[in-house]
Amino acid sequence: MKSKASAPGKVILFGEHFVVYGVKVILCAINKRITVTAEKIEEHKISIKSNIGDLILEPNKPISEINSPLKPFYYLANKMLQTQNQITGIETTVESDIPLGVGLGSSSACCVAGAAAISRLFTETSKEEILELAIAAEKTIFQNTSGADCTVCTYGGIMEYNKKNGFTKIESESNFHLVIANSNIKHSTESVVAGVKQFKEENEVEFSKLCNDESKLVEDVLKLLKDNNTKELGQKIIQNQEYLERIGVSNEKLRDMIMIGQKSSFGAKITGAGGGGCIFALTDETNLEHSINQFKEKNYDCFSVKIDFKGLILFN
Ligand code: MEV
Numbered sequence: 001m002k003s004k005a006s007a008p009g010k011v012i013l014f015g016e017h018f019v020v021y022g023v024k025v026i027l028c029a030i031n032k033r034i035t036v037t038a039e040k041i042e043e044h045k046i047s048i049k050s051n052i053g054d055l056i057l058e059p060n061k062p063i064s065e066i067n068s069p070l071k072p073f074y075y076l077a078n079k080m081l082q083t084q085n086q087i088t089g090i091e092t093t094v095e096s097d098i099p100l101g102v103g104l105g106s107s108s109a110c111c112v113a114g115a116a117a118i119s120r121l122f123t124e125t126s127k128e129e130i131l132e133l134a135i136a137a138e139k140t141i142f143q144n145t146s147g148a149d150c151t152v153c154t155y156g157g158i159m160e161y162n163k164k165n166g167f168t169k170i171e172s173e174s175n176f177h178l179v180i181a182n183s184n185i186k187h188s189t190e191s192v193v194a195g196v197k198q199f200k201e202e203n204e205v206e207f208s209k210l211c212n213d214e215s216k217l218v219e220d221v222l223k224l225l226k227d228n229n230t231k232e233l234g235q236k237i238i239q240n241q242e243y244l245e246r247i248g249v250s251n252e253k254l255r256d257m258i259m260i261g262q263k264s265s266f267g268a269k270i271t272g273a274g275g276g277g278c279i280f281a282l283t284d285e286t287n288l289e290h291s292i293n294q295f296k297e298k299n300y301d302c303f304s305v306k307i308d309f310k311g312l313i314l315f316n
Pocket residue numbers: 012015016017018019020103144145146147148149189193272273
């Protein structure tokens with residue numbers, strides 16, 4: 001028997017990093033996905049196959065001994081074998097059309113689709129249970145996750161989220177397009193988040209003011225989203241980028257891309273952890289093509305995405 005599930009990637013529109021310290025974040029799922037197929041196998045082993053390599057191990061290894069980006073899948077498979085008292089094994093196959101490790105939610109989409117496909121080999125699991133499993137799996141590679149990314153990959157759409165109260169979907173008729181430009185600099189979310197923690201510890205007063213400013217900005221954005229005011233949203237994006245510059249998650253290449261985005265669209269900023277990864281530019285049909293052309297002229301890897309409203313898809 002096989003079990004298959006797919007989950008979308010994500011773009012953080014406003015509030016990355018500050019969300020780790022309790023501020024509200026606004027994020028959306030995007031129309032790029034990870035699909036995971038899980039299958040019970042006779043041999044007592046855990047096998048994960050993906051386009052970044054394979055991981056084949058005996059069950060019951062301490063998770064701290066596994067040094068692989070595929071570790072969340074091992075965690076999920078091992079947990080299910082243990083809780084279901086299984087002496088069989090699990091083979092998992094991962095297919096992705098999300099660029100990996102560049103801030104577009106590839107690891108959270110893996111955790112959500114993996115949690116769904118693997119758990120449903122044994123038992124009916126609800127979306128809430130899948131999300132809980134996915135966040136636990138994500139913690140094996142990034143202990144301090146806010147949980148925002150897995151949440152939007154599970155439920156899709158555009159939402160506000162904070163660590164204390166979880167998520168609320170935003171009903172917006174927004175007709176914007178996001179142009180994503182990829183710096184192709186891989187980043188580790190964990191180490192960029194650790195850098196921000198250090199900034200906070202060394203600059204407590206300034207960081208606390210930035211958290212207040214970000215909170216206020218997010219409240220303004222929630223109103224602008226209701227009014228579908230793309231131009232003003234662009235201004236808020238530019239303002240949010242200034243806060244990200246302050247906490248040290250930007251670099252020269254990202255700044256160059258943001259400059260191109262800000263000149264050719266309503267506004268552009270880093271999305272996700274920063275330090276590398278992607279930026280996005282907010283456009284609509286009046287400037288979408290122009291913005292893409294400007295990035296392409298400078299040889300930047302870029303593409304446009306739309307909001308995904310489906311979230312997690314279960315195939316059986
Ligand atoms: C990473 O996509 C977003 C961060 O805010 C970390 C998190 O929310 O867990 C940097």
